[in-house]
Amino acid sequence: MLAVLRHPLFIVGLIIRLALIIFVTPAPVAEWYVPFLQHSVTEWTVNPWELWLRDEGIIRSFPYGYAMWLYFLPFVLCASLLGISIVGAYWAALLVIDLCLMILLKNIYKGSMNLLFIAYWLSPIVIISSYLLGYNDLVPICFLALSLYCLRYKLWFYSGVALVAAISAKLSMALVVPFFIVYLIRNPGLHSIIMRFSGGVASGTLLLILPFVLLPSALVMLFSNPEMTTALRLHLPIGDYQIYLVPIVYLLMLYGAWNVKWVNFELFHATLGIALLLLVVLSPSSLGWFLWPITLLVGYQFIEKRVGVILIGLFGGLYAIRSIFAFFPDIVAYFPSIAFGSTQHLHQYALSIVNTTIAVFGIILSLRIWDIMVMRNDFFRLSRRPFVVGIAGDSGAGKDTYSRAIENIFGRQSITHLLGDNYHLWDRQKTMWRVLTHLNPRANNLQRMVADLRSIMQGKIVKTSYYDHRTGHMRTTHYLKKNHVILVNGLHALYLPSLRRHYDVKIYLDMDEHLRRYFKIARDVHERGHPIQKVTAAIEKRIPDAQNFIHPQKQYADLIFAIQPIRADDFVWSAPNSDGSNKLYRLVVSMRGHSGHSDLVRVLGGLLGLHVEVNVDSVFEQVIIEGAVSAEDIAMCVKELCPKMIDFLDINPIWADGVLGLMQLSTLVYINQSMEQRAL
Amino acid sequence: MKVYNLDKFVSLPDTVLFDMDNTFYDYHHAHTAALTAISEKIATSFSLPLTDVEKAYAEARNQIKEQLQKTASSHSRVLYFQRMLEILGLGSQLVHALDFEQTYWRVFISNIVLFDDLKLCLDDLRLLNIPMVLVTDLTAQIQFRKMIYLKLDQYFHFVVTSEEAGADKPHKAPFQLALQKINAKKDSIIWMIGDHPLSDIQGARTALSALTIQKKQSNGEKGSEQVKPDADFTHYRELRKFIAQLKDK
Incomplete structure (x- = not known):
């Protein structure tokens, strides 16, 4: 912290601010805010607007809500009690919120301090609008940034409260609400927290908005603000009516945000910021409004660095030129007015040229930011179409357990399961099963399975049968629709080329035969009560079909998981225990054409201290892993190995302990690499 | 970088011994x-x-x-x-x-964060074909894990842990074992780079008559007169600059 305060760029920014505070007293501060705030502490009141109007104060002095007044109140009260200038208290409050906003931006973007100082602390937009022109938009923007910060760090309730505080501080901030709604709806991982966020919004509304709307004098001051209709000034007159252009642009941006489909924090922030930027540059708006997209402009500079700093610097320069007209309205009197006839005309032309340049530059900047922060965003590119995973393996190889483990990390809301069992041709009781096993492709309607997968990928809702394992009957009330991740799980998931070509990743579960029999007997004999002879006979009967139809699918897999016992003695068929607890396993992960084994070895061996061996051939990299590992460790490794994947996962992913956790990790590492290749 | 005995640093070293904890990252x-x-x-x-x-x-x-x-x-x-x-x-x-x-x-x-420019400095030494040996306290297993995780294993020709040597630094055993592994000649120039005045600086000086360079820590112990290093630095870019100067000599 001390290093920050001593930083030359910080000191320069602070000196500029203090110089402006000492030498300039902007009209809004001297004529509106300070008189209102000073008056509000002359009597104990919770309705300063009533008090102000009663004593015939200027009606447009303070068209803001409780959040704005309450923020300044402690500073004004202290100054009042100590007999210090209220103007000083106002500036102290503004400096504090300015610093808070910078700290919030630092924590949202995690970039270098140098860049933050250049992007924010020395920004002409921040300095001119707040300290030269005297606008107080830093307060609502800081609340908005606080809401974004809380959203990023999963403080859902407080994010809702801060959002309402921003709106209470300045009603125009309500424009951001639809973007918050789009974010929460379009990110399935966040559905579970909507109630917590809404709780914050409701609490904030109860505390800050409701008491305000019950005060007629406050509403009078709010709605007498001429800025209320600013956004409608840019219009096309058509006959007897007009088409308002700014609302059209705003709604198009909102549609653009909705159309992003799967929205993560970066995309939400980018679309929101671009909408605010366009709104500001296209409206003949107050110069204070230019602060609204500041969080986006800072974020953009953190991403594009030098080019970003130059572009935003130019934009800031244009803003500075535009501000000269506001601060020195008579400036044109100093120029010869030969071509324009009068000073007034010259002023109009000059102002129009500057505003037009700002609008054009602002639009170009918006397009560039859209390109950099949305179109080139990894998450955006990777989430354009569903990610389809095919999972095959013999009966009892753990396909369902593995699918559930994958569902647990992506979240139920993001996954569609297409189950091979639902395509068995007959109910269990049918006589055909005497001559065919489930493992034979002829006993399954695989063409229908392919057609259903295609339909789902095209966005159609598919009605499928549902195989009830309990009764052995096919039921017909199962609907499937497109989702971000589609898991195709079945005995023949990799059997047909027409199925395989739809997969982004093909997975084969190759459980050790000794282990597979152990778990199957444990389940069928000791849990379901079937005679052991019948169960072992069924296993034997299926072997030829497994060898003919199931095992060959392994050759098509990208990722093969082989679970093996470390000590075969742990798995005695006659005394099984189906949960397999306290038993030692080895996981062999074979990855086709993968180049990530060194990172896996580094993290599993170095970080977790597991035993890891690597064998590489021309087709597969094989990583053999042994050792105890907890769900917590898996979460740590995912952050280390594939941090980009975290945005795709559920807000609270359920990681598994042991081998299953390692399978979750390996799958994500592989998917991460596949997604990156797909996005190229 | 402060060099207290400039006359001793006449050329590049033949071997560099490094400590790890607090020398490569903030322990x-x-x-x-x-x-x-x-x-x-x-x-x-x-x-x-x-x-x-x-x-x-x-x-x-x-x-x-x-x-x-x-x-x-x-x-x-x-x-x-x-x-x-x-x-x-x-x-x-x-x-x-x-x-x-x-x-x-x-x-x-x-949670280990390597000091800025450390790997660049190790690369400089690697490109100069100067063998590097890690001489560190603690058990081999955990130090190896750190090395693998931090991708430092590729830089070092040999690693000596106090577990292997039978005693912690400043005991001469780890230093002598390092020398033995690298098969250094008696008159070779050896640098020891570490943070601890007693374990690294005095230890290497006593055991090997090495030139000692201390990586200074804001909260670390400063070498007193008896264990004063031959040079010290705060940032690895200072050491890189010093090595480049020696290379150009």
Whole structure:
């Protein structure tokens, strides 16, 4: 912290601010805010607007809500009690919120301090609008940034409260609400927290908005603000009516945000910021409004660095030129007015040229930011179409357990399961099963399975049968629709080329035969009560079909998981225990054409201290892993190995302990690499 | 970089010995993160106040260090946790002691942040074909894990741990073993780069008559007159600059 305060760029920014505070007293501060705030502490009141109007104060002095007044109140009260200038208290409050906003931006973007100082602390937009022109938009923007910060760090309730505080501080901030709604709806991982966020919004509304709307004098001051209709000034007159252009642009941006489909924090922030930027540059708006997209402009500079700093610097320069007209309205009197006839005309032309340049530059900047922060965003590119995973393996190889483990990390809301069992041709009781096993492709309607997968990928809702394992009957009330991740799980998931070509990743579960029999007997004999002879006979009967139809699918897999016992003695068929607890396993992960084994070895061996061996051939990299590992460790490794994947996962992913956790990790590492290749 | 004996640095070294903890990264930062995680885990598992746990850990550490003196086992976290659980009146609790030890190291390693420009400096030495040996206290297993995780293993020709040498630095055994592994000639120029005035600076000087360079830490011990290094630096870019100057000589 001390290093920050001593930083030359910080000191320069602070000196500029203090110089402006000492030498300039902007009209809004001297004529509106300070008189209102000073008056509000002359009597104990919770309705300063009533008090102000009663004593015939200027009606447009303070068209803001409780959040704005309450923020300044402690500073004004202290100054009042100590007999210090209220103007000083106002500036102290503004400096504090300015610093808070910078700290919030630092924590949202995690970039270098140098860049933050250049992007924010020395920004002409921040300095001119707040300290030269005297606008107080830093307060609502800081609340908005606080809401974004809380959203990023999963403080859902407080994010809702801060959002309402921003709106209470300045009603125009309500424009951001639809973007918050789009974010929460379009990110399935966040559905579970909507109630917590809404709780914050409701609490904030109860505390800050409701008491305000019950005060007629406050509403009078709010709605007498001429800025209320600013956004409608840019219009096309058509006959007897007009088409308002700014609302059209705003709604198009909102549609653009909705159309992003799967929205993560970066995309939400980018679309929101671009909408605010366009709104500001296209409206003949107050110069204070230019602060609204500041969080986006800072974020953009953190991403594009030098080019970003130059572009935003130019934009800031244009803003500075535009501000000269506001601060020195008579400036044109100093120029010869030969071509324009009068000073007034010259002023109009000059102002129009500057505003037009700002609008054009602002639009170009918006397009560039859209390109950099949305179109080139990894998450955006990777989430354009569903990610389809095919999972095959013999009966009892753990396909369902593995699918559930994958569902647990992506979240139920993001996954569609297409189950091979639902395509068995007959109910269990049918006589055909005497001559065919489930493992034979002829006993399954695989063409229908392919057609259903295609339909789902095209966005159609598919009605499928549902195989009830309990009764052995096919039921017909199962609907499937497109989702971000589609898991195709079945005995023949990799059997047909027409199925395989739809997969982004093909997975084969190759459980050790000794282990597979152990778990199957444990389940069928000791849990379901079937005679052991019948169960072992069924296993034997299926072997030829497994060898003919199931095992060959392994050759098509990208990722093969082989679970093996470390000590075969742990798995005695006659005394099984189906949960397999306290038993030692080895996981062999074979990855086709993968180049990530060194990172896996580094993290599993170095970080977790597991035993890891690597064998590489021309087709597969094989990583053999042994050792105890907890769900917590898996979460740590995912952050280390594939941090980009975290945005795709559920807000609270359920990681598994042991081998299953390692399978979750390996799958994500592989998917991460596949997604990156797909996005190229 | 401050060079106190400039006349000794006439050319590039033949071999560079490095210490690891606090020389490559801030040990305190990683240790605090690990201890916090472990204290919270223990406090949750046993419903004990955090302060009691921290006090017991500090006491256990002191007892083990006192008991085992300057050996690699005196750094064993599993022994610390075992003793801590005993001090808390819970008996040895082997499963928990092992679990806490694993958690401690996993959090510790994941929180290591290498000093800026360290790898660039190691690359400079590698490109100059100067062999590097890591001479570090603590047990081999954990130090190897750190090296692999931090991708440092590719830089070092040899590694000597106090577990392997049989004694912690400043004992001459680890330094002599390093020399033996690298098969250095008697008149070769050896640099020792480390943070600790006693273990690294005095140790290497006494055992090998090495030129000693101290990596200064804001909160670390400064070398007094007796253990004053031949040079010291705060940032690795200073050392890189110094090496480049020697190269151009």
